[in-house]
Amino acid sequence: MNKPLTAAALAMSASLACAVSAAEPSPAIVDAVNGAQRTPALAARDVSRHPGPTLAFFGIEPDMSVLEIWPGKSGWYTEILAPLLREDGQLTVAIFGDQTDQFRDFMLSANQTFQDKLAADPEVYDRVDVVSLWPPGQTAIGDDASYDMVVTFRNLHNWMAWGQTDDMLETLYRVLRPGGILGVIDHRAKAGAEIDPLARSGYVDQQRAIDLITAAGFEFVASSEINANPKDTADHPRGVWTLPPTLAMGADADNSSYLAIGESDRFTLTFRKPED
Numbered sequence: 001m002n003k004p005l006t007a008a009a010l011a012m013s014a015s016l017a018c019a020v021s022a023a024e025p026s027p028a029i030v031d032a033v034n035g036a037q038r039t040p041a042l043a044a045r046d047v048s049r050h051p052g053p054t055l056a057f058f059g060i061e062p063d064m065s066v067l068e069i070w071p072g073k074s075g076w077y078t079e080i081l082a083p084l085l086r087e088d089g090q091l092t093v094a095i096f097g098d099q100t101d102q103f104r105d106f107m108l109s110a111n112q113t114f115q116d117k118l119a120a121d122p123e124v125y126d127r128v129d130v131v132s133l134w135p136p137g138q139t140a141i142g143d144d145a146s147y148d149m150v151v152t153f154r155n156l157h158n159w160m161a162w163g164q165t166d167d168m169l170e171t172l173y174r175v176l177r178p179g180g181i182l183g184v185i186d187h188r189a190k191a192g193a194e195i196d197p198l199a200r201s202g203y204v205d206q207q208r209a210i211d212l213i214t215a216a217g218f219e220f221v222a223s224s225e226i227n228a229n230p231k232d233t234a235d236h237p238r239g240v241w242t243l244p245p246t247l248a249m250g251a252d253a254d255n256s257s258y259l260a261i262g263e264s265d266r267f268t269l270t271f272r273k274p275e276d
Contacts, residue, residue, distance in 0.1 A: 023226070025052035028062045032084035037124045042076050045245070048263035050226050051080050057224045058183035058270060060149060063088040067142065067175065069133065069152040070096060073110035075117055077153055082125050090129070094141050097134025101162070135167035142175040150176050151183040154266070156209055157199035157240075169216035173273060182218055182271040184209065185227060187240045187264040202240030206267045218271035225268075232265035240264045 025033070033052045046052075060066065062084055071078045071093055078093055085091045095114060096107035118125035131141045150172050159165040172182060189195070189203035210220050236242035236258070238249060243264055247255050 023056035064148040073113035092129040094133035097132040097138035160199040221270040227266035229265040
């Protein structure tokens with residue numbers, strides 16, 4: 001889709017300028033979150049992921065052109081974004097590109113599972129465009145300034161670990177329209193903790209995230225505590241993957257304390273590509 005930035009998007013990008021703790025989802029978002037297309041096991045995690053308020057905070061509208069980065073095998077947010085944007089907007093999903101590192105088989109399997117999911121329900125997903133993204137070599141994910149919004153959920157720590165942050169942000173900046181919004185969620189390191197530039201625990205210092213993204217040219221717009229979890233101490237033996245849903249200590253471990261914490265503490269941030 002190649003259209004001017006919507007009036008709603010312009011108004012939204014001009015108005016978000018401070019920290020926000022909650023956002024009221026539109027009826028369209030509520031319908032997509034509550035739709036019959038949701039997988040029950042995925043929808044059960046709404047209590048931790050707050051998709052309605054999160055998408056409202058990002059400022060998404062049903063007529064936008066939206067790019068979702070690396071949805072994983074389940075397409076957790078794709079289940080919501082696809083019906084939300086199906087009639088009047090456009091959803092493009094960037095899956096893992098082909099590469100040769102140690103995670104190649106896992107990523108190709110995740111891609112296949114995700115694409116099988118889309119093919120199995122054409123009434124929901126037939127208008128979703130799928131592209132491959134693996135910088136620096138595979139970055140043909142759209143024309144310059146072609147998206148109203150880019151969203152990425154718990155991926156920044158991977159870019160940091162794999163040395164892709166600069167190339168990834170440069171690519172997202174290129175395809176986002178001037179005035180368009182970048183929405184970012186990731187696992188939040190505790191304030192004052194030693195910063196790991198590779199984010200090997202899966203946790204990212206919030207200010208470090210803001211600094212990395214603004215260094216790429218984006219303007220910081222707002223933060224939200226929608227996805228905060230004060231129970232998470234962010235110092236677990238196997239990093240963020242110790243917590244549900246992964247429970248990396250294994251089925252034989254006593255996971256009761258980790259289950260009591262729940263999913264990780266997460267920051268939720270919005271950025272804008274400058275108009276000039």
